[in-house]
Amino acid sequence: MTFEEIKDKLSHFKIGIAGAGGLGSNCAASLIRAGVKKLVIADFDVVCESNLNRQFYFADQIGVLKVKALNDNLLRIYSNLDIDFRVLKITHENVKELFQNCDVIVEAFDDKHEKQMLIESVIKYLPNIPLVIGSGMAGWGDNNSIVTEKFDNLFACGDKVSEINEDLPPIGPRVGIVANMQANQVLEILLGKM
Amino acid sequence: MKIVLNNRDEEINAEVVTIKELLEIKNFTFRMLVVKVNGVLVKKDRYEHVYVTEGDNVIVLHLVSGG
Numbered sequence: 001m002t003f004e005e006i007k008d009k010l011s012h013f014k015i016g017i018a019g020a021g022g023l024g025s026n027c028a029a030s031l032i033r034a035g036v037k038k039l040v041i042a043d044f045d046v047v048c049e050s051n052l053n054r055q056f057y058f059a060d061q062i063g064v065l066k067v068k069a070l071n072d073n074l075l076r077i078y079s080n081l082d083i084d085f086r087v088l089k090i091t092h093e094n095v096k097e098l099f100q101n102c103d104v105i106v107e108a109f110d111d112k113h114e115k116q117m118l119i120e121s122v123i124k125y126l127p128n129i130p131l132v133i134g135s136g137m138a139g140w141g142d143n144n145s146i147v148t149e150k151f152d153n154l155f156a157c158g159d160k161v162s163e164i165n166e167d168l169p170p171i172g173p174r175v176g177i178v179a180n181m182q183a184n185q186v187l188e189i190l191l192g193k194m
Numbered sequence: 195m196k197i198v199l200n201n202r203d204e205e206i207n208a209e210v211v212t213i214k215e216l217l218e219i220k221n222f223t224f225r226m227l228v229v230k231v232n233g234v235l236v237k238k239d240r241y242e243h244v245y246v247t248e249g250d251n252v253i254v255l256h257l258v259s260g261g
Binding site for chain 1: 200226228230235237253255258260261
């Protein structure tokens with residue numbers, strides 16, 4: 001496929017992104033660059049200084065709602081996008097309404113309880129929509145521990161074990177690797193294998 | 195019995211086990227899990243009540259914070 005054909009094909013799909021932090025903001029940028037035009041992105045948080053080490057935001061956006069800032073940043077990559085951004089906290093109750101028209105859903109939360117809530121909600125309410133999650137990306141180095149594993153129509157990207165703590169913070173490179181692996185997995189789901 | 199656990203064939207030394215027992219046997223000590231048996235979600239409060247038998251397909255997904 002030429003890049004023109006790839007862009008054309010991807011432009012017809014809608015991708016749901018749950019969370020606009022390190023995974024969500026970078027995954028969204030990567031998908032948009034590849035040719036995706038339609039996104040649903042939900043997050044309730046605002047950009048803060050500590051986000052700038054890994055999230056696709058800029059110093060002059062501190063205090064701005066993440067979905068608003070992300071919308072602005074994505075439109076600076078390509079201007080003809082159809083981004084449905086929602087300022088809300090994703091819960092068990094609204095997952096179905098939010099993402100039911102999406103072709104693939106990307107789990108992009110930070111907290112493991114939220115990850116579990118989203119995964120269980122998608123399995124329960126939207127079992128036919130492929131879900132791409134991220135789990136295990138704290139710290140630095142150890143490139144080759146980061147993998148993707150398929151379980152039914154759930155795809156898990158990450159090293160599966162390294163959890164964030166004070167001495168193992170989330171940092172740009174590993175979070176970005178996993179965010180881009182998620183985007184790459186979305187492309188494989190939508191375009192088929194190379 | 196033979197089961198498939200996380201896409202791999204596993205031999206379990208019992209005819210039937212609960213999810214809770216399977217997690218203990220396999221030493222899955224992590225707290226935050228998503229479990230599916232034959233495609234059906236099993237929530238944490240059901241781990242003692244759902245049984246795994248010959249031929250079952252079990253997924254135990256381990257979640258850690260970060261993103």
